[in-house]
Amino acid sequence: MTFEERLTEIRRRMDAQGLDRIVAVHDGAHFIEKPDPVLVLTGFKSLGPCAVVLERGGRMTLVVTPAWDASRAARPGLHVVPAGDVVDGLAGLLDGHGVTGSVGLAAAPFGIAQRLTQLVPDAKPADDTVFVAAARKTDTEIAHAREATRIAELGFQRLLEIARPGVTEDELAVELRWHSKSLGAEDNFVLMCAGPHNKAVAPSHGRRLQAGDIIVVELTPSYRGQLVQICRTIVVGEASEVFRNKYALVVDAMHQGIKAAQPGVPMARVCQAINEVLEAEGYGEFCHPPHIRRRGHGLGFGSIEPGDVALDNQTILEPDMLFMIHPNQYLPETGYLLCGEPVLMTAQGAVPLTVQTATLAEIKL
Amino acid sequence: MRTMHPTLLIGPADWDDQQMPLEEFKARLDALWRDDWQAGGAIVYGDAADHAALAYLTNFTPKLEPGIALLSRNGDARLLVGGGINMIPAAKPLTWVGNLLPLRSAAKTAAEWYTTLPGGSGLMLIGGDAMPYAMHNEIVAALGPDVGVDDGTPIVRTLMRHKSPRELAAIQEASLILGEAIAALQQAKDQGVSAAVLAAEHVAWHRGAQDVRSLFSLDGGRTLLPFDVPVSQAVDPLQVYLAVRHSGYWAEGFAMLSGRPHGPLIAAEAALQAVLAQVAPGVTPAALNETIATAMPAFGPHPVTAPSVIGIGLALQQDVAFDEPLGVGEVLSLRAGVSDPQQGSAMVSAMVAITESGCDVFWSAA
The missing domain is CATH 3.40.350.10 (Creatinase/prolidase N-terminal domain)
Structure with missing residues (x-):
């Protein structure tokens, strides 16, 4: 278009x-x-x-x-x-x-x-x-989204290079925004926090990273007015076996959501597919507020249609729609976990724009 | 000054009680109640783009979603923050207010809070014009038709004009960072426009800036642009606008960098120096404006630097009363800008604080 x-x-x-x-x-x-x-x-x-x-x-x-x-x-x-x-x-x-x-x-x-x-x-x-008329992105917006995704992935690599105990969340956030600007992004919604057991992802503040922290981050660069986002989780140190398994569960839920995103299907089905994976493992109560509000969202700055990946969104998915799929789940054993990809709807289904989809990252100390 | 507004405020904004102790906020609140003796409480709105009043009274910078403070004359203070109950821990370090509540259902919460005030209390609404239309209507409806709501925004703006010593220290630090950033810009100016601007921003961020905004010119200072995509070409003259925020307080600067004599720049610098020599308590902003205008008669004024005299502090631009004499503690940005289709353009500025004996120049491009 x-x-x-x-x-x-x-x-x-x-x-x-x-x-x-x-x-x-x-x-x-x-x-x-x-x-x-x-x-x-x-x-x-x-x-x-x-x-x-x-x-x-x-x-x-x-x-x-x-x-x-x-x-x-x-x-x-x-x-x-x-x-x-x-x-x-x-x-x-x-x-x-x-x-x-x-x-x-x-x-x-x-x-x-x-x-x-x-x-x-x-x-x-x-x-x-x-x-609603802008729910499908134009060819130019899609090209911009691809470039923003490239910048987001480079930003994540930069985060892995600079995140160390003693650095504050604020210092990481400003460096990441500056870094993405140096790559061509005019803005970046860097929502990031860290702690041993996060209840949510929140704006950064002055807390210093410590060994054993879990960093949860939404990197959301905008290239020429088009936002995309990647959601990632990093362990400062070595992750436990339980943590790795739980993260793999959330990643699996995300991929089930991506698989469910097909043309002609209501957005609610994507959310349902994610929930089913987590509910099957006994996390049904954590699939609702305050632990989770939605499983993804549209990407502005223009139109944010097709809206939230939520059970009450009956928007029918169409090719050229662009949105986030992110389970972003709180689990009692691990705290809040972030994994999410920007996906583009095609005639064959949702395709992540990222080269590398979310895997658990660990910073060796 | 308008710059491109970022989607999320990310710099350090935690409340530092050594730098801005609770007694400072209590004095501000005392002054607020003194200036509207009928109000039993105040609803103070702020969002990422417009939150100077909210920050003035609570220190809270709404990084993500808006915040609303519910302040009672009896000392009770509540702060509604966006993002649901799980976001409250992240908001706590940003404010002295201990009672934080979710922003959702703000209208209902405000109406319930009002019932805790003495019967028949009037209310101040501060920052109401910045509130989203739908939210404003919901809150007014929830309070009901019998609650008298006055616009308290002008009262807070007046209080914010005269800075305390702690506020002056914050602005001075912001100005120091601004100066270092401009120096970095000068160093990098031959590397290309974006590289130079990014070098300046990097210095500011690493010096602990809470926010950094920039605009630059590719046409010799005739127009200013926000960052869009990287510009690799170097230009001479390089006209920039840089704003740096530290501990909540802004400093701004227009600077033109050139390796050769440039008529408009010489004229603008002369005008800035002329006005700096005149700044003192009792002088009106109108007189300063006139000095700048008459000091560069060969050029037309630059539309970007109008007005030539602005207030600055927790807001990047605060209107000044043009015909009121300046008082000790006011902080101004003085801007001299010229634009001429034939001779070219230039903009320079200075940050000054009014003192008993004249002014302290926190930063100057001339």
Whole structure:
């Protein structure tokens, strides 16, 4: 799918819903779980709040703040309006005629969203018009995902080189982000922590690594606005036999999930396949909150469809969908274990983008 | 200053009670209640992009998901953090607040907390404009129509203007790191734009920066760009913007590096030096702005460096009252930028703290 074909699909959906235009807004605070309709519609990753008006006829206008950043947004066929304030910039573009759909409103900051609702009081929520249409990645996004995966795997190698007792989690995290930037990633969601028995994966802080720690890490570089993630577990020292066996169990669950991800199958089936492996070993109670919320997720920064790998997600999988499959399981014997791969749906099923899927890593001391 | 916002804040943000002891936060809270004597409590919102007020009152930097502090005039403090109950241990080192609760069901939690306040208490909502629309509406609905909620954000912004000695020390350290990073940039500038910027960032991170942001120019300073993909070419002049955060506090710097005389840079540096000579208590930001503008009459002002005078601290950019005299303890970033289609562009800046006798220059590009 090309970018233009996706735009055509979005406009087709607008037509089907009787929308004359959509107004899509994003605050410029890029977050892994917050989809960015402006990025989907224009390919522009903003510094500040920005908005797009897409008319059913195809005319598209992008309001950019700060105004001095407008030249970076220039693209063929896109009318760019520099503005000091995104809502003020929109005000001159909306004449009040026709049916308007809003995208991104619920996640927008109150200070923007409230004024926007006053500007277009009758706007109908139309998030799906944009985000569901972007559930399948474009050829360019897929190429970017492959490059981001390469960077993620190199980042993991870097982590194995530098993780030693005495180093703080924070020091590791900043080095990993810097390293991935040096390889071309403009951002990296490095969620990493360590301890003898982790209850979850959490943002790094000042704790120093100790021998015997378990490092759990989500490395999530973004290459030109496309995120991918790998989830890994490292033992600082030598893993026990029990630990190795339990990790192998979680890896097996992940591969069962990958195998279950087939075109035409609901996403829930992927989660179910993972749960079945763990339930068979007596870990049923750990397959639910607070131990686990989901078994994977979509990958932004644009659309985060097809959504979570969760039992309540009935989204039907299609080729060119990109998402994470990560069992990321708490087990009482080991604590929280991370293993996960970015997978691309193909006509034959889900294919990991990684060269090396998760195995337990050990740092010899 | 707008920079590309990272998806996760990853630098060191633990609460250091030697550096910023509890008494500092208690004094801030006392001032908050003093300035709104009717409020029985405050709901303070912060997220990764906008959390200066939350950090000011709790030291908490919401690295991942938003945080909401529920602060009572009677001293009770609760902090709602994202990610579920298993994430709470990871949030504890970041704040002096001992009572941490999950952010999920924030509206219900806030409404229940309100019932612990004396009957009829008014509330302050701080940072409410940054709160996601859906969350804001849920909280207001949960509190009910009879609860008076005032916007307390301006009160905190005013309190944050005048820095304590501990805050000044943090900003001075951030400025020192900024200076070392710019020096590294100078050293590496012939290795290509990205290599130079990465060298500067690396120095800052290794000096313990909590966050580092950068922008650079490929057109001689006319526009600034965030990092997209590596740029191997070297440019002269090299215009950069670098912001460094340490212990919660920001320092920022515009610097132009060139191996040869560059008219716009000479003009911008002269304007910066002129304004540095003028900074003192009692002078207004408007007067400083005027000095910068009139010191470089041959050039137009650069749109990126407008306004020329900003406040800085826990927020990377804090508006200043342009017509109010500056007071001791305020910290400013002074920016001189010129842009001319024929002659070219340049931007330079300085970090200053207002003192009794004038100002301390924490860092300057001129």
